[in-house]
Amino acid sequence: MTVPSSRTRPASIGPAAPPRAVVVSAAFDVVLVVVFAAIGRASHGEDVWGGLAVTAWPFVVALVLGWLVVRAWRAPDAPVRTGLAVWAVTVAGGMVLRAVSGQGVQVAFIIVAAVVLLLFLVGRRALTRLIARVGRR
Template sequence: MTVPVRDRRSTAGILVALGLDVLLVTVFAAIGRASHSEAPFAGLATTAGPFVAALVAGWLVALAWRAPLAVVRTGIPVWAVTVVGGMILRALSGQGVQVAFVIVAASVLLLLLVGWRLVAALVARRRSAD
């Protein structure tokens, strides 16, 4: 499944970008659960929930639907709000927020949420050059 390159603000393109972000945040949570010998799917909603909620807030703050593939304009703010908001929501729900976890989460989510947009931008640039 690819995001339409010509009309990046098409409804389908926006939904694919949002869906990919949600999927990647959920995968991040599942991998984290598995790395701590917790069942990756049991309790996944509890682990991923704060980050998915913060991701949605990040989309609203960044007005991400206007440029869902933009690395700097959308990717960076969505990532920042997802990390900060996710950590705040985790703390408010009584889940752990250790410094090491914040560093790992920020790094992995940067790679995932900004990384796929960077790859998409490089592919689009390459296609337009051909």
């Protein structure tokens, strides 16, 4: 049995993406979740800025949890490997946090949130991949 040297990472951990790519990807995710909350507030005629933090925090906390559970820093822009898992944790966790904090979790809202966050969290990763591939050509 070989022991990894202090200069290499164990294969089970896998290489991390460059720090800049991780920060940019995480920032995009947070911005998109906040945009989702702002769109929701605006579509219901609510003051966007007055209650944005209240609406967004459950999903932002769940997003961070998703990043940790998935170890998204290893492949932050992978649509399937990272995007789908982060999306699932963000939607499920966000709904649980909304429910325990006394915010609404109607079926229609769950469906809309799931679809919009799928487009935002997975779609932006797919678009990032497509742009990177085109740029390499």
